[in-house]
Amino acid sequence: QKEVEQDPGPLSVPEGAIVSLNCTYSNSAFQYFMWYRQYSRKGPELLMYTYSSGNKEDGRFTAQVDKSSKYISLFIRDSQPSDSATYLCICGGSNYKLTFGKGTLLTVNP
Amino acid sequence: EAGVVQSPRYKIIEKKQPVAFWCNPISGHNTLYWYLQNLGQGPELLIRYENEEAVDDSQLPKDRFSAERLKGVDSTLKIQPAELGDSAVYLCASSPGRLAGGGELFFGEGSRLTVL
Numbered sequence: 001q002k003e004v005e006q007d008p009g010p011l012s013v014p015e016g017a018i019v020s021l022n023c024t025y026s027n028s029a030f031q032y033f034m035w036y037r038q039y040s041r042k043g044p045e046l047l048m049y050t051y052s053s054g055n056k057e058d059g060r061f062t063a064q065v066d067k068s069s070k071y072i073s074l075f076i077r078d079s080q081p082s083d084s085a086t087y088l089c090i091c092g093g094s095n096y097k098l099t100f101g102k103g104t105l106l107t108v109n110p
Numbered sequence: 111e112a113g114v115v116q117s118p119r120y121k122i123i124e125k126k127q128p129v130a131f132w133c134n135p136i137s138g139h140n141t142l143y144w145y146l147q148n149l150g151q152g153p154e155l156l157i158r159y160e161n162e163e164a165v166d167d168s169q170l171p172k173d174r175f176s177a178e179r180l181k182g183v184d185s186t187l188k189i190q191p192a193e194l195g196d197s198a199v200y201l202c203a204s205s206p207g208r209l210a211g212g213g214e215l216f217f218g219e220g221s222r223l224t225v226l
Contacts, residue, residue, distance in 0.1 A: 008150060034214075043114070043201055043217030044153070088152055096141075096166075098215065100152030 003027050006089050006101030015110050019076040023089035023101045026070065030091040030099070033065050035074045038086045038103065047087070048074065079108045112136070114218035116202050122224045128190035131221040135183070135204030142179060143215070144187050145201040153201055159185065192225045199223070 006023040013019055021035075032051045036044035048063040050056045050072075056063045064073040072089055089101040115134040123129050135142050140161050145153035156175065158166040161182040170177065174193070179185040189196055199220040205213050 004152075006152075041219070041222070043203075043219045045217065046214050049214070090152075096158065097155070100154070102150065102152050105150075 003099045004089060004091050004101045007104055008102045010105040010107065012107045012109060013079055015079060015081060015108055017079050017108070019074075019079050019083070019106060019108075021074040021076075021087050021089075021104050021106070023072045023091075024070055025072070025091050025099075027091070027093070027099070028070070029093040031094060032092045033063070033072050034090040034092070034098075035061075035063055036088040036090060038088060040085070044088055079106075081108050081110050084108050114202055114204055114216055116200075116218035116221050118221055119219065120222045120224075122226065123192055124226050125194055126191040128188065129192055129223060130186055130188045131200050131202075131223075133185045133187070133202030133218060135185075135202070136216055139204035139206050139216070140182070141205045141207060142185050143203040143205075144177060144185070145203060145217075147199040147201055147220070149198075156187070156200075189223075192223070194225050197223055197225045 004025045035048040037047045038044040050063050050065050053065050053067045060077045062075040084107045086103040086105050088103045090098050092098045117132050142159040144156040147153045157170045157177050159179045162179050177187045199222050201220045202218045203215045205215050
């Protein structure tokens with residue numbers, strides 16, 4: 001079992017839909033959690049960053065962490081075609097190492 | 111402020127040929143990473159530098175891959191000889207510190223290698 005499991009999709013939704021992207025992890029030592037967005041043929045870029053259980057909101061994006069169930073989610077409200085990208089969940093601990101999920105390919109259709 | 115710069119963006123070579131990728135991190139970032147990203151997969155760490163020291167190269171296939179960061183700034187990743195399975199995107203990233211306990215990683219756009 002990989003330390004971070006992410007449904008690779010692909011996920012295709014109509015414009016305006018609410019999107020839910022999810023990851024599970026197995027390592028209790030993970031302390032912080034990130035979502036990166038990667039457009040086609042580009043490098044990943046940081047979207048959301050959370051330390052603790054609970055929700056963190058930034059515009060149309062909400063990151064949710066449930067440490068008790070080792071489950072992290074990213075919600076996108078009012079999805080736009082410009083949100084079409086691969087979304088990577090990343091977990092980090094007290095050392096420098098980051099563990100990446102496989103990424104979920106999202107397409108938002110106009 | 112300039113981001114992480116990588117070159118070349120694309121490279122097509124025949125198997126058994128050598129190839130080199132170059133990365134210039136964000137100014138002031140002491141930590142530099144090389145990641146390998148296969149199609150449909152998340153990035154996998156190849157090597158991490160703190161300044162000019164390679165502090166984690168445990169995942170670097172040392173029989174054919176080598177890397178250097180001589181002056182603690184830019185870095186080169188080399189493959190010699192390349193194999194068909196090396197076709198992938200090679201991502202360079204940098205961060206201000208060691209990321210122990212948190213921190214953002216800044217990625218370049220990647221170098222896409224195709225081995226024929």
